[in-house]
Amino acid sequence: xxxxxxxxLLATVPAQAAGLTIRTGETWFFTVxxxxxxxxxxxxxxxxxxxxxxxxxxRALGGTxxxxxxxxxxxxxxxxxxxxxxxxxxxxxxxLPANARPTFEQWQEKAEAVRIGGFKPATADGxx
Numbered sequence: 001x002x003x004x005x006x007x008x009l010l011a012t013v014p015a016q017a018a019g020l021t022i023r024t025g026e027t028w029f030f031t032v033x034x035x036x037x038x039x040x041x042x043x044x045x046x047x048x049x050x051x052x053x054x055x056x057x058x059r060a061l062g063g064t065x066x067x068x069x070x071x072x073x074x075x076x077x078x079x080x081x082x083x084x085x086x087x088x089x090x091x092x093x094x095x096l097p098a099n100a101r102p103t104f105e106q107w108q109e110k111a112e113a114v115r116i117g118g119f120k121p122a123t124a125d126g127x128x
Contacts, residue, residue, distance in 0.1 A: 019117025020056070021083065024064065027057040032076065032119045049100065056116065064111040069102040077127065079118035082111035094128030103128075 020037035022028055030040040031053055049055045049071040056068045064082060080093040091114070094103050 019079070019081075019115045021113050021115045022056055022058045022066070023113040024058050024060050024111065027055065029053045029055055032072075032074075035119050036117050037119075054096070058111075058114050060110060062106055063108040064106070064114065066105040066114055066116075067102055068096055068105070068116075069100060070096045070098055071100045073098050075122040076119045077122045078116055078120070080105065081115045082107060082109055083113040083115055084109070084111045088115065095122045 018036045020028060020030060020040050027043050027045045027047065028040050029043050029049065030037040032038065045057055049069055052072050054068060054070045056066060058064065058066045070076065075098040076096045078093055078096060080091040081088040082091045091107050093105055096103050
């Protein structure tokens with residue numbers, strides 16, 4: 001009986017969101033595996049992006065801003081969440097172009113960090 005109750009409780013607990021959490025002021029390099037950031041490493045803002053990797057930087061500029069540059073041949077759409085006070089708020093994100101072309105995201109809300117994930121290959125037309 002206790003086992004059944006414990007399993008039922010676990011089934012109702014929401015899964016932790018996958019992704020990479022980038023605190024304001026940080027810059028990260030990563031690759032995408034199975035739709036999520038992988039092989040992530042903290043770097044300096046001026047670091048040059050290796051081929052096949054993505055660089056993401058979050059700053060407190062006009063609320064919260066993020067510059068993401070994708071040095072791979074695949075364009076992506078992705079999920080972004082603003083994190084503040086222990087709460088996650090879904091945020092709009094544009095298509096991340098391929099071939100080292102950056103995208104600039106800017107949100108009015110001031111956040112402590114941005115969590116990104118859910119990468120999917122994008123169509124040629126993109127969105128934003």
